[in-house]
Amino acid sequence: MTLKTERTRVRRIPERGHYDKEIIYPIIDEALYCHVGFNHNGSPVVIPTIHARTNGTLYIHGSAASRLLKSIPGENNICVTITLVDGIVLARSAFHHSLNYRSVVIFGKGEIVEDPQEKWNALKAVSDHLVPNRWDDVREPNQKELDATTVISISLEEASAKIRSGPPGDDDADYALPIWAGVLTTELKKGTLIPDPVLPDSIGIPDYLKKGSL
Amino acid sequence: MTLKTERTRVRRIPERGHYDKEIIYPIIDEALYCHVGFNHNGSPVVIPTIHARTNGTLYIHGSAASRLLKSIPGENNICVTITLVDGIVLARSAFHHSLNYRSVVIFGKGEIVEDPQEKWNALKAVSDHLVPNRWDDVREPNQKELDATTVISISLEEASAKIRSGPPGDDDADYALPIWAGVLTTELKKGTLIPDPVLPDSIGIPDYLKKGSL
Numbered sequence: 042m043t044l045k046t047e048r049t050r051v052r053r054i055p056e057r058g059h060y061d062k063e064i065i066y067p068i069i070d071e072a073l074y075c076h077v078g079f080n081h082n083g084s085p086v087v088i089p090t091i092h093a094r095t096n097g098t099l100y101i102h103g104s105a106a107s108r109l110l111k112s113i114p115g116e117n118n119i120c121v122t123i124t125l126v127d128g129i130v131l132a133r134s135a136f137h138h139s140l141n142y143r144s145v146v147i148f149g150k151g152e153i154v155e156d157p158q159e160k161w162n163a164l165k166a167v168s169d170h171l172v173p174n175r176w177d178d179v180r181e182p183n184q185k186e187l188d189a190t191t192v193i194s195i196s197l198e199e200a201s202a203k204i205r206s207g208p209p210g211d212d213d214a215d216y217a218l219p220i221w222a223g224v225l226t227t228e229l230k231k232g233t234l235i236p237d238p239v240l241p242d243s244i245g246i247p248d249y250l251k252k253g254s255l
Numbered sequence: 256m257t258l259k260t261e262r263t264r265v266r267r268i269p270e271r272g273h274y275d276k277e278i279i280y281p282i283i284d285e286a287l288y289c290h291v292g293f294n295h296n297g298s299p300v301v302i303p304t305i306h307a308r309t310n311g312t313l314y315i316h317g318s319a320a321s322r323l324l325k326s327i328p329g330e331n332n333i334c335v336t337i338t339l340v341d342g343i344v345l346a347r348s349a350f351h352h353s354l355n356y357r358s359v360v361i362f363g364k365g366e367i368v369e370d371p372q373e374k375w376n377a378l379k380a381v382s383d384h385l386v387p388n389r390w391d392d393v394r395e396p397n398q399k400e401l402d403a404t405t406v407i408s409i410s411l412e413e414a415s416a417k418i419r420s421g422p423p424g425d426d427d428a429d430y431a432l433p434i435w436a437g438v439l440t441t442e443l444k445k446g447t448l449i450p451d452p453v454l455p456d457s458i459g460i461p462d463y464l465k466k467g468s469l
Contacts, residue, residue, distance in 0.1 A: 048298065052321075073343075073441070074354065076336055078292040078301035084262065085299045087292035087336035089358055107266075122290060122301035126443070129287075131464075135382055135393050136400040140288065144303055168349055172439070179349050179434055186350040208451040220393055221458050223450040225386070227287070229340070232440035237422040244435050250345070 048148055049201035059202040062097075068145045068202055069094045069123055073171070073229060077101060078120040079151075081112045092121070093166035099147065099195045100154070100163040110191050113151040121147040121195060128224040132209035133216065139205060141224060147200040154192040163192045174249035262362055263415035273416040276311075282359045282416055283308045283337055287385070287443060291315060292334040293365075295326045306335070307380035313361065313409045314368070314377040324405050327365040335361040335409060342438040346423035347430065353419060355438060361414040368406040377406045388463035 043060045051058025059065065069075075069092070078087045092101050099121060103110040113119055128141035154160045164187075168176040182190070209222050234246060257274045265272025273279065283289075283306070292301045306315045313335060317324040327333055342355035368374045378401075382390040396404070423436050448460060 048296075073340060074338070076290040076292075076301050076338070078290075078299035078334070080294065080299055084332040084362060085292035085294055085334045087290050087299075087301050087334045087360070089336060089338040089356065091354065118298040120292070120299045120301045122303060124288070124290070124303040126288060128449075129385055129445075131386065131389065133393060134396070134400075135378065135390060136396050136404070138382060138385065138389070138393075140305065142303065146301065148298060164349065168352060171343055171352065172345065175345065175352070176349060179347060179352075180429055180432060182348070182350050186348075190350070208449075208453075215394055216453065218394060219458055221450070221461055221464065222454055223448055225448055225464065226446035228444055228446055230442055230444045231343075232442055234437055234439055235342075235422075236435070236437040239422075239430065240436055244433055247435055250435065250439065 044198060044200040046199045049146065049199050051201055051203055057203045057205055059204060060200070062197070065145050065197070065200050065202045066094060068125060068143045069099065070170070072123040072125055075101070075121050075123045077113070078122065079113050080117055086112070091167055091171060093163065093170040094197070095162065095166050097197045099197055100167060100192055101195070102164060102167060102190055102192045105189050105191045107191070110193070113193055114153045116150065118148060119151050119195065126227050127206065128226045130205070130209050130224055131222055133211045133218045133220045133222050137209055137211050139209070141205050141207070143202065143204045145200055145202045147195060147197060149195040149197070149199060151193040151195055154194050160187065160192045163194070164190065172250070178247060178249070258412060258414040260413045263360065263413050265415055265417055271417045271419055273418060274414070276411070279359050279411070279414050279416045280308060282339060282357045283313065284384070286337040286339055289315070289335050289337045291327070292336065293327050294331055300326070305381055305385060307377065307384035308411070309376065309380050311411045313411055314380060314406055315409070316378060316381060316404055316406045319403050319405045321405070324407070327407055328367045330364065332362060333365050333409065340441050341420065342440045344419070344423050344438055345436055347425045347432045347434045347436050351423055351425050353423070355419050355421070357416065357418045359414055359416045361409060361411060363409040363411070363413060365407040365409055368408050374401065374406045377408070378404065386464070392461060392463070
């Protein structure tokens with residue numbers, strides 16, 4: 042299945058463009074958060090938020106009271122962009138410096154999820170995406186909390202991925218220069234667990250939070 | 256100096272909102288990249304790119320041939336959002352899960368930098384922001400490369416920061432639950448240096464790229 046449309050066709054350096062869900066979905070799934078762009082009173086607004094994907098649907102959520110979240114659903118187009126930065130590309134020329142990255146740009150319309158089961162599943166998917174197995178360990182949302190939360194779905198029908206990987210690409214003449222060149226890798230790392238200061242000592246770290254499980 | 260306007264006033268959880276450049280500028284400077292939102296043919300479009308700040312001006316750059324970059328300058332409003340994710344907040348209830356983050360939202364208009372010296376300084380600032388001292392070590396841009404590059408400036412006059420830090424905030428009744436709660440820290444880490452496969456062995460790693468310097 043291709044998610045390529047006239048709008049998602051990558052024009053700059055087209056060989057970096059990809060339109061297959063086999064490439065796009067893993068990037069969406071690996072990213073901890075996304076950036077949602079929408080129009081509000083004629084201005085573009087971009088906000089970071091967490092997300093989850095279930096089959097061909099992307100879910101985001103937020104406070105039902107959020108002024109911005111109210112701008113998303115309906116006929117307005119939105120754009121969700123997901124970016125994983127894998128490294129800094131150190132070329133021999135300033136011009137050919139770059140990042141190694143995997144990014145996805147999704148165009149679509151946001152719809153409020155009204156069905157209670159789909160809403161529940163979406164919230165669980167967002168939780169599982171953030172920390173697998175956490176949902177089963179914590180107090181589930183009550184009706185008041187569900188009512189205070191808006192879940193928005195975006196159908197993944199129009200999207201593109203753009204990927205740069207590998208060593209720098211320098212001008213032929215520059216390869217003779219005595220300049221160190223290569224890639225400095227970067228990664229969003231999960232680090233240490235800081236217990237809530239009021240957590241009783243008797244409550245140990247669950248297995249699913251231990252190093253190697255995350 | 257406050258960068259608060261009606262548009263940048265943080266409405267959701269207003270105690271997380273900040274408008275002082277003393278708080279906003281360090282977030283901009285720490286981030287490796289940003290997301291730029293603008294309208295293109297009536298659709299919001301969000302693209303990731305690298306940036307640098309010089310005093311009260313944000314610079315981004317790209318190919319002069321870029322269709323998208325051509326949409327940015329002029330009377331259209333743009334929104335630049337910068338997000339640093341510091342941790343996953345593991346609350347006792349699903350509802351109070353969150354991220355610790357420092358984000359900045361900037362509204363403004365993009366202007367093409369025409370002055371050659373300002374353009375040069377901006378490109379050097381972007382390079383220094385990516386890897387300090389790298390610019391002085393590599394081949395500088397030639398005229399053809401400068402002509403192929405568009406630099407856009409955005410005046411930092413209207414911006415807000417939103418910050419969440421610290422342990423989870425659970426409902427009073429939930430603190431009695433025997434559930435591990437706290438924060439899992441996250442950080443965009445610089446990792447290892449991978450030499451270009453065609454780099455001669457005689458070219459060693461410069462000091463400014465060695466661990467501890469980055």
